[in-house]
Amino acid sequence: MTGTDDDGTIAAMSTAGNIHWSDVRAGFRAGLPVAAGCAPFGVAYGAVAAATLSPAQTSLMSATVFAGTAQFVAASMLAQGSALLPVLLTCALVNLRLLLLSAAISPHVRGLRLGPRLLSAFMLTDESFAVSVAAFRERHVGPGFLAGAGLAVFVLWQIASVVGRLAGSLIPQGYGLEYALAASLICLLFMLVRNRRQWAVALLSILLTLGVRQVMPDAWVVLVATLIATTVGLGFRRWQ
Numbered sequence: 001m002t003g004t005d006d007d008g009t010i011a012a013m014s015t016a017g018n019i020h021w022s023d024v025r026a027g028f029r030a031g032l033p034v035a036a037g038c039a040p041f042g043v044a045y046g047a048v049a050a051a052t053l054s055p056a057q058t059s060l061m062s063a064t065v066f067a068g069t070a071q072f073v074a075a076s077m078l079a080q081g082s083a084l085l086p087v088l089l090t091c092a093l094v095n096l097r098l099l100l101l102s103a104a105i106s107p108h109v110r111g112l113r114l115g116p117r118l119l120s121a122f123m124l125t126d127e128s129f130a131v132s133v134a135a136f137r138e139r140h141v142g143p144g145f146l147a148g149a150g151l152a153v154f155v156l157w158q159i160a161s162v163v164g165r166l167a168g169s170l171i172p173q174g175y176g177l178e179y180a181l182a183a184s185l186i187c188l189l190f191m192l193v194r195n196r197r198q199w200a201v202a203l204l205s206i207l208l209t210l211g212v213r214q215v216m217p218d219a220w221v222v223l224v225a226t227l228i229a230t231t232v233g234l235g236f237r238r239w240q
Helices: 021-049 055-064 068-079 084-094 097-108 114-122 126-138 144-170 177-192 196-212 218-239
Strands: none
Touching (some): 021 055, 097 126, 097 218
């Protein structure tokens, strides 16, 4: 079903039709630790949303948008009195990075019917992507693994959002909850980077992010830095 290229990148796999529940369960179990790491960020989102959104609106955004960074940005902008259109455009730009994740994960959902494929797309997050890519490399799992990993994040995210919205004012300031997501993604990096070329690309991405942030709006930083770094990485691979 799946495999790994000699340089450690993701190898294409064949899939057939439907998502299997055994893969979903395996993905859910694998995604729980990462989802727990996202919970503090969900609490922080709920606390920020309390300034402008009702509990029902806070949960509705988590259930339908399901994009932590974009939700945090939207709640913060709404609290500052921003109009709806700038909020929507900013969140769309923030989520453009998911196009890159989709391109990388697409070989593993090829052959799925439309419904399962849409479910996999909805469950695609930074965390579910990282956990799934690691699993696709290491063992024979089907595309349902991605849906299961995303479902783990989805469930805990809903709970954390509600907790943050209802009890955000009771949480002491200064604990840095907003950095929990970034910290968990840094940990996930060590699951994915295997060789010197990949480490070079990862370090280049970090440096580019810091540099691009000085000259471009935050919404574009990750996308531009990632595109440049992956292009350089592809060039290194072809030259070797």
